[in-house]
Amino acid sequence: MDAEISLRVDGADHRLTVDTRTSLLDALRERLGNTSPKKGCDHGQCGACTVLLDGQRSLSCLALAVAHDGAEVTTADGLAPAGELHPVAQAFLDQDAFQCGYCTPGQVCSAVGVLDEVERSWPSHVTEDLTGDVELSSAEVAERMSGNLCRCAAYVNIVPAVQQAGRARA
């Protein structure tokens, strides 16, 4: 069964007709040709499909496109103007925070979300004082990024990359 929806993706408006079963991830990749978010597990376990959905880091594989009619989606490709790098992407380059790169667009979108959440003093499971400020320690980064798997195990460089981007923001 088909439904007509509109999506704003990386600043551009689109109208499209989707089967009600289409995930937001498949709508982005297969219908709009935006292959920045990746299909890893397609079951919400790996984080490769992470995008900013109405400003919040979210798993596009577990979102039905039809349920997000009118949504604003930012993929890793749309974080910075064409030809420029977002500070988080730059930090991933500087810190050598990837090998094959397949999980990287999801990692970068997730990290952007992490930095927003830390800026708002959202606590995490490892935050000692639930009501205090958050220090972007390596334990905090590891906990907050635990939904993004990297089969190359570039974690030891991803953590400093997120910290570098966090310092650049402060």
Added chain:
Amino acid sequence: MKPFAFGRPGDVAEAVRTVAAEPAAVYLAGGTNLVDHLKLGVARPDLVVDVRTLTSREISDLPDGGLRLGAGSTNSEVAADRRVRERYPVLAQALLAGATGQLRNMATTGGNPLQRTRCVYFSDVTTPCNKREPGSGCSAVGGYTRYHSVLGVPAALPDADAPETCIASHPSDMAVALAALDAQVQVLGPSGVRTISFPDLHRLPSDDPARDTVLAHGELITAIDLPALPAGTRSAYRKVRDRASYAFALVSVAAVVTGDGPERTVRLGFGGVAHKPWRATRAEELLHGRPLDEHAVRAAMDAELAAAQPQVGIDGGNGFKIPLLTRTVVATLRDLTPRDLTPEATS
């Protein structure tokens, strides 16, 4: 994936009428569990009714000092709310111990307690499962039992072919905290509104393991109310799992301690050990008004777990959960009431 029609009603009343009128209709909120089940063929609805933006996203103060969580508020928003962090740390900690940042941004207050078990056989449509396909049997008996129940099950090796057998556990961390807090669930159904005390929302398999909760078809959670807690109430959530992050509980404990001396009450919720968030009413009675030293807590847990049934399994079984749960309760209460462990308090 089986085709389905998609409905986005104008308000919650229309949503309830729509779902109540269609036996093969389901509600969609954050979708983190349902969309996965649509892909796996575990859920096969004809109609999916989207309520994510219909139920309130507000977190608001109640006149008696409690807090109302609109069903559409996300797990992230509730965990980050200053009032929740200050007054209900057990709930903030439970939420933050569950899932990942991305999932918490999507999952909702109304949806989280209604997520289904993570029993691997429930998720695998090629295997018998009384919860997914009533009457087909239970593949978990004697199988992989690490994430399965030890409380509310009839035997260490229940009859795998009996239609009532189910040893699945409830996976939600949030629900364990809400059970310990005696939260009140606001429900809208085809015949009006009702309130369900959170510990009564979920059920044991009994003769119908397909049903996780007492909600009738068409009933919709519109809000969850957190009761006001007396000044000085302490609470905490402690979760034991196979990985440091992003794993379901092997066992978990939500503890809420109110008052001191003979007036002290202890409320305990357990996760990962039963078909529902387990309220340890026997242990609570035994600990009422008592110093929470290790001896007293262990004695209370022995009574609570007297009927526990370690499950035999090809993964070595899950009998480890029984001593692990007691140790986790001891550690949780020790952290909440450190003075009770001093010699003066225990003598």
